[in-house]
Amino acid sequence: MSNRTNSAPGGAHNSERPDGSEERTFSTDVRVWKVSKVSSKSAPYQLRWIVAGKRRYASFPTSALAESRRSELWQAMRRGEAFDVESGLPESEVRQAEAAAVAKAQAKADPTWWEFSREFMKRRWRTAAAKTREGFADSLAAAALGMLKDAAGAPELQAVRRAVRWSVVPAHESEEPPPDLEKVCAWLAENSLPLSALKESGIAEDVHYRLAYRLDGKLAAKDTYKRRRRCFNAAMAYAVQKGYLDENPITNIERPATAARGSIDPRVLMNAVQGREFLTAVSYVGSVHRNRGRRLVAFFGCILYAAMRPAEVVGLRLDDCYLPEKGWGVLTLRETRPVSGKKWTDTGERHDKRGLKMRDPEADRPVPIPPVLVAMLREHVKEFGTAADGRLFQNERGGLVGTSSYWRVWQEARPLAFPPHKVASPLARKPYDGRATCITDWLRSGLPVAEVARRAGTSPEVIDRHYAGLVDNSEEENNRKIEKTMGWGPSGAE
Template sequence: MTQSVKSAPQDARESGHPEDWQERVFSSDVRVWKISKVRSKSAPYQIRWVVAGDVKYASFATYTLADNRRSEILQAMRRGESFDIESGLPESEVRRAEAAEAAKAEEKPDPTWWAFAHEFMKRRWRTAAAKTREGLADSLASAALGMMGDGPDAPELLTVRLAVRWAVVPGHEGEEPPADLAEVCKWLAGNSHPLSSLKNSVVAEDVHYRLAYRLDGKLAAKETYKRRRRGFNAAMAYAIQMGYLDENPIDGLARYATAQTGSVDPRVLMNNVQAQEFLTAVSYIGSVHRNRGRRLVPFFGCIIYAALRPAEVVGLRESDCHLPEEGWGEMTVWETRPVSGKRWTDSGERHDRRGLKMRDPDTKRRVPIPPILVAMLRAHLEEFGTAADGRVFQNERGGLVGTSSYWRVWQEARPLAFPPYKVESPLARKPYDGRAKAITDWLRAGLPVAEVARRAGTSPEVIDRHYAGLIDESEEADNEKIEKAMGWGPADPA
């Protein structure tokens, strides 16, 4: 006997929503065979039963387990239960499974990616630095490209990224989106996939692709991909914590090849003569009245001779500097002023105020500085003084030195300092290349890697990964040491 019924848990049937029910076909035509043994090391004992002519199988590791399951099926038959033709299960088991699934769905909300991105950023905002906030927003915006519907009315990918980056800022909650993003925000609110769609491997792989590739289809830079994946992983950790997901859907996906290697390109490094010529060229940038370049000579000197990060130089104060008339001086670095944009900072200013990168907030770093940099800083303070809050470097109006300002001066100085073929080369393309010069000089001087890492404010692992390959001038000397130790060198004169 076969019957077709609308099958659903009891609460769903009473809800009056037949669309929630599932069509199932049950039959009382059931026969059970004896336990058989099959070729399988893990589950050699198999039971078979037939529901309306459809054979069902189940394998077990031991005979006892197989016999117990066969007994459960026989007991259901004796009770007169019908069996589901598709799964082969007794009706009582089907009902229990449906009820458990409904309860599980009831326990786990399933927000859309659009709603989840807002919720996650609101939770993380208070404890995250401005740069971290911006990075998290970029990760969420990149993933949004794989978590949205498609069709002829789908917005352009670039505007989707811009819309998500704007919308997830908690301070924008309740505000009307900018005119050019209003329609995109409205579309995404109604067309973003639910978080549970990440369980689909196709969706998860597409999201992973969006983290690793640019909009033009080219691989993103290595650090960009790492930052986006860290941000997405943080979002998934929150989703698991809130019970939205059971696991990170991209944990098992291999990392993409990246657009650059971890080692610094040796072509970016200035030698000492080039560094001096570059700083001299900086002093000629801008009019005499504005002193745009002269204000930045020691700014770049702190990067080239002390390996400070630009954001650390921006926040440097006179009270942090010991500048004797002769010999080596010292800086105590404890504050950074990275540029993040007004929307990401608590103060509403473009520059955030943070402690040292990847360090506890109260950590301070002592950096010895050579006499040449001491002299630069002394001359600078004598000519320009300090800002109102004691900062060593200030712009023409007394404010913070902006990223665009020092980048522009750096680029204008290169053609003055280097011959044309060097200007076209990677040599000193950006301020961070000056930091690479300082770190490399210290390594070549023979400082232990741990001490170089301490002065530069990073880890020995980073120094080894990015800079160790640049110390190749010592190869000949190292070979001579090996020859001497092995007795292979030329004989000593009699």
């Protein structure tokens, strides 16, 4: 077998790389050998060539592939093309590879919103609670509606939101999208705007609009907007840290309007009689066999008489309850079990397990409870016992009490507890209204705002913002207190 070579005349020159880095050395002193066979099972066909005295090799699994590559090198030589001494490749291939590398680097420095959303979520997933993860996903999905190219075949906005929420879950990175989202995900991967588009005021304003408004064009609730903007700001802080952006593009954009409610609507609050009648009505919900309602009487009692959040009641354990036969007791709250959905939790369960809201993970919150609630809890334990892990409340199968379960019982109890005109009113529409009732009762009893905030597990600022207006109906009583303190008589004269 002949080992003849093809060669080109010598000569060399230097050339600076496109990115301004060190120069490459190119030479036309090239010799290409015939394809030879070597003792290799995976790649037995070897191509050899020499550039400026440096020998190069390439191995191939088939003879056809080896000959094809040899032909490419030979054609470059015939065109008079110089070869890179460092890599042994024709100059055209070197330039093409460098251009691709530059483009890849530029793309990495300016990812699309589709790419950035997944990158950011992957970074924050490990340290975020399930509810926080879901909040990030909602914010990224809302912003995605303002980061779309004006291209044909655009999917419906609702589908875009669902696709982004699915794609940002790190566990889905190696999975194929669900059938109903497959085309939407493919379209978004090709037609999401780059992150740098946020530098344009029009794009930034559109993204901000998507954070503040619902898909039907109505203003989102204030808390929804605040959560979305807070999560979006966290994403922008990460973008600045990575060098994708110089600053947060919506920092100076104000919310166009407000759907905020100041004080809690006083119509949602139950008085003492209504509260007792409501809990009695709860006990009648469901069949006697299943005890759906009776299982939740004390559950709702914790909300109505201890201002506990439902997720805190779900996680309450008997070991954390001081329930004396007489007098006041104490519930020491240590954890919360919010419902976030299986894809957002680390355990794959619907309920996440977290520390208390607005507290350090290891902090607890002792809440004194009145004798009426002590009696309810003692009776509950006597009738239903506890779950295997010591939780005070459990469903019929011993599992966690689900949100849909206690919401359904709450709604079924309202018509049993209230007359029709009250059922049609905002009175006690949802479980959180029971918490608002308790906080208001504490304030009206004269408890200091700071102590109310401590017991309720919130801040004095929140209490003042949402509840201050609910105690303004005691103006005459307050006036009498001022008169007494100042030494004035009923007529206002000293």
